[in-house]
Amino acid sequence: MTMQPTTTSATPPLASYTRRTLLTVICEASIEGRVAADARRLGAHGYTASDARGWGQHGTRDGGWPLSGNVRIDILCEAAIADAIAGHLQANYFASYAMVCYLSDVSVLRSDKF
16 A cells, blocks of 8 residues: 655635834934933834934935934834824924934734734
């Protein structure tokens, strides 16, 4: 008797997405630590930061030396937390620092992390 290999066409479980808000902050690298600490204090579970370069109202930000550059900070969180962080940044940083904030509605996996 010859045994045939058993094959199954098991379908992987469907991904379960949850709606969250992505708050993106682009600001002067010199205040990254302060912005991150404020976000954490206001309820963010974490953030991702990366170097950013560009040109705008405050001129060219080429990152020629570490503190002359910009940083992009992405924070995935619930909408109310994103609103609180953005409001805090607007009230405390916009007048004195080059900074822009924008919000995006996103779908995430592993929602317990955000």
